[in-house]
Amino acid sequence: MLFSQHRRIGNIVLLSGQVGIKDGKLIEGGLEEETREALRNVSRELNHVGLTMDNVIDVTVFLTDLPRDYAPMNKIYETCFGDPKPTRTCFGVASLPLGAKIEFKVIAEHK
Numbered sequence: 001m002l003f004s005q006h007r008r009i010g011n012i013v014l015l016s017g018q019v020g021i022k023d024g025k026l027i028e029g030g031l032e033e034e035t036r037e038a039l040r041n042v043s044r045e046l047n048h049v050g051l052t053m054d055n056v057i058d059v060t061v062f063l064t065d066l067p068r069d070y071a072p073m074n075k076i077y078e079t080c081f082g083d084p085k086p087t088r089t090c091f092g093v094a095s096l097p098l099g100a101k102i103e104f105k106v107i108a109e110h111k
Contacts, residue, residue, distance in 0.1 A: 006049060011110040013049055017062070018042045019100035026098045031069050034102050035076045042104055043080075051108050053080055058107040059088045065101065066092030073102060 005016040018041040020027040020034030027037045043053055061077075063069045070090060078085075086106075096103050 006045060008049065013046070013051060013055075013108045013110070015042065015045055015106045015108065017097075017103045017105045018045065019097055019103045021098070026100055031101045032072055032076060034100060035073050038100075038102055038104050039076070039080050042106055046106075046108055051110065054082055055108040055111065056081065056086045056106050057109050059086050060105040061088060061090040062093045062096060062103040062105075063090060063101065064093060064096060066090060069101060 007014045018038050020037035021041065022037055027033050039053075042056075046052060046055065059077075061073065063073065077088075
């Protein structure tokens, strides 16, 4: 990962945005591969603080091409979270770090 930061406030963990970085470089293969790797990075960072994807309560998704990339992103996203799904907001943005197509920012809760 390029850079990661989290902050814990009581039972809440705020995780900085995660893109599809592996071995210090943006993963190749397009949106689907970036989405999978970014979500793996989210999971790894949560594991560092004793949490899993089941602890995620809110997700913000940033996409550089929201109309085209929402559906393929959503198909992968749906497989990563159980029910109830976390709340989610998606934004279309002009650009992301390292030319990424997608970035996830999450809020998780220690239960």
